[in-house]
Amino acid sequence: MKLVPTELPGVMVVEAEPVGDERGLFARVYDADAFAAAGLPTDWPQCNLSWNPVRHTLRGMHFQTGEAAEPKLVRCTRGRVFDVAVDLRPASPGFRRWVGVELDADRRNALYVPPGCAHGFLTLTQEAEVLYMMGARYRPEAASGVRWNDPAFAIAWPAAPALIGPRDASWPDFG
Incomplete structure (x- = not known):
């Protein structure tokens, strides 16, 4: 397993x-010691799964505010997403x-998103499934x-959304 920095501070592939x-095949896809050595969290108290049957479904751009800000480790377990x-x-x-970053179930890559960053994805295939390891429990009020x-x-x-939920379509501009 390799941790590859991106151009955004703290965001890692x-x-x-x-x-x-x-x-x-066999591959290590998470290593607490490697994450700790890179200054990344190692405690993941919640995991979420998103299944998306329609190509070009957009989910995002989400984040938690204040003390509820959460790191995420996001992996596509079926299909491909941007x-x-x-x-x-x-x-x-x-x-x-x-x-x-294109996450691809066949490549088995993931994206680490630190607290304070918004996150979202666009499915590139039908039947795309995304697994999120969350560094904090979800708090709806945040x-x-x-x-x-x-x-x-x-x-x-890479494409216009074919499907987007009402909440995601109505988020405000950042300002």
Whole structure:
């Protein structure tokens, strides 16, 4: 397993390094010691699963406010998604910038998103499934978001959404 920094501070791509033989393959996809050595969290009290039957479903851009801000480790376990993190940390050199990574079940990669970043994804295949390891429990009163196509970020989505939920479609601009 390799932790690969992105251009946003603290946002990391987690790459599997599979070893294969006649039985198939084996790959470490999480290592608490490696995460701790990189200054990343190792406690994941909640896991969530998102199943998306329609290609080009958009979910996001979500984050938790205040002390409920949560890190996420996001992995596509079926299909492919374009996964995005937007830096909303005012003191960060990456403030208002975004990074997008294609997560692919066949590549077994993941994206670590630190607290203070908004997160969302666009499915690139039918039947896409996404597993989130959450570094904090969900608190509905702290749930927030920003509009997926907010011009303040100018995210270059690979396609227009075919399906987006009412809440995600109505998040405000960042301001």
